[in-house]
Amino acid sequence: MPDLVRVTTAGSVDDGKSTLVGRLLHDSRSLLDDQLATVERISRERGDDRVDLALLTDGLRAEREQGITIDVAYRSFSTPERRFLLADAPGHVQYTRNAVTAASTADVALILVDARRGVTEQTRRHAFLASLLGVPHLVLVVNKMDLVGWSRDVFEAVRHEFADFAARLRVHDLAFIPVSALHGDGVVERGEHLGWYDGGTLLGHLERLHVASDRNLVDLRFPVQTVIRPQPGGSASRGLAGTVASGVLRPRDRVAVLPSGFETTVAAIEGPEGPVEEAYPPMAVVVRLADELDVGRGDLVCRPGNAPTATQDLDAQVCWLDAGSSLTEGRVYALKHTTRWVRAKAVEVAYRLDVETLHRDPGASALAMNDIGRVRLRTTSPLFVDPYQENRTTGSFILVDEATNRTVGAGLLTGSHGT
Structure with missing residues (x-):
């Protein structure tokens, strides 16, 4: 194709x-x-x-x-x-x-x-x-x-x-x-x-x-979308369904599952039309592991020794999308990163960016609709992230207003977040 x-x-x-x-x-x-x-x-x-x-x-x-x-x-x-x-x-x-x-x-x-x-x-x-x-x-x-x-x-x-x-x-x-x-x-x-x-x-x-x-074919990143339970007449092992964000995954590969850190091997990979010998971005596949690990939605499969950064402190360029509100310091939002949901507090608006002149306004304390600025956030639990320039999937997130359920912001991780 x-x-x-x-x-x-x-x-x-x-x-x-x-x-x-x-x-x-x-x-x-x-x-x-x-x-x-x-x-x-x-x-x-x-x-x-x-x-x-x-x-x-x-x-x-x-x-x-x-x-x-x-x-x-x-x-x-x-x-x-x-x-x-x-x-x-x-x-x-x-x-x-x-x-x-x-x-x-x-x-x-x-x-x-x-x-x-x-x-x-x-x-x-x-x-x-x-x-x-x-x-x-x-x-x-x-x-x-x-x-x-x-x-x-x-x-x-x-x-x-x-x-x-x-x-x-x-x-x-x-x-x-x-x-x-x-x-x-x-x-x-x-x-x-x-x-x-x-x-x-x-x-x-x-x-x-x-x-x-x-495409990044080096750093394996496979966010788990859902877990498919064994069905009568079907496979006897659980399957991890999701879309390959980066890297290449093959049967018999050694992998680690975050956040537990447990390691295992890939027993089989299935695509829409049956078993496949390798999966790469942006393929949607089901991955079956050799061991029965405790894995759920929001977990991430990577290679041992090549894991993303686990952090609760995010440093990001945020594009504010909402006409009815502003991003202000101290507000708490729902944050979706890959397939994982957490809550996040806007700790600081470092500056607002003038996209015509590329000048920074360090006096800004809020972002209105169509504004772009550097924002630091603190999440309630760790996320597994990469800089956006290295991985557009694990390096990005969206912010959702919990009261209205509107998507209000999109964030791009800069790579200078805490560890």
Whole structure:
């Protein structure tokens, strides 16, 4: 089966993100006939001269009325080389939290720029968020090249400006591609107007991205989701069900189970279609151990001698997502880390970050919606954690308001937490 590549789009309002996603779906022939017919009908009713491909992702009625994307729209499509899951994130600063959600699981981020306006504050904001969230591949897509006469000088000016900003970020792979999402040049086909550009199309770049090396295949981390009890006529041993977060697991491997620390060997691994000889991220499997250990939801399987840090003191960058409350020092939240729930107290807000300038405000004592800041928390019981840059699963968590049951914050562990 071809690799699945998760793609998120971001940028300023009206940079053409939804049109770009629609163009990818349309020109790669990934649309059903009824989908295309619906978009054509709506375009005619609105008096548009051409099919408005943005309607393929602007699915909410409020978005159609306002002409902006206000939620994350997910669309999938396939080529002979790969499968893609596209997350069209909103561009308005008011919906930064939605962009955070879209980028949290992405392999590549497409940051769109209107060639007429160049790099804006929101462009820098979304690029920083992609860097903060550990998206390994970043593509600056300079859109609307048709509105600047397909000018190479305009493209180069935007490229140099963004490259200067990106040099201050943790970006491992950065590419620049000029396109016209409206006409299709540079998206799936090269078109006629970008002959001066010696790179490939956007889809060609996505198909060639080397994503396998982005996964951590060294440090085994297998959070236990649930325990499957022996059933009459089935296996006589208990099974640990979950998703492999990192590393590779094989039958006969020696493993340790946290928090008990007991060691055993893997007797068998089962996937959706039966036994497998190895499991790797992001496979969902059932692991059967050679010994009957006391294991439950929230426990973690790792290798002896290569365990995550056990700590109750968390140092994290927190993105605050809730409009109805603020993160304040002294408040207690429910915290979910992998499959484990604990309670956590916000001990200190060290600073709030200005994502446009990257300056820190050490005088901040709270985080409001869309704010990002460094926060120290204390949990009621130890968690088994890694720095986010090493493991996006064991290095992240969410905060939940216990009174309303709303997810209010997302945290990324910095690696300087206590032990």
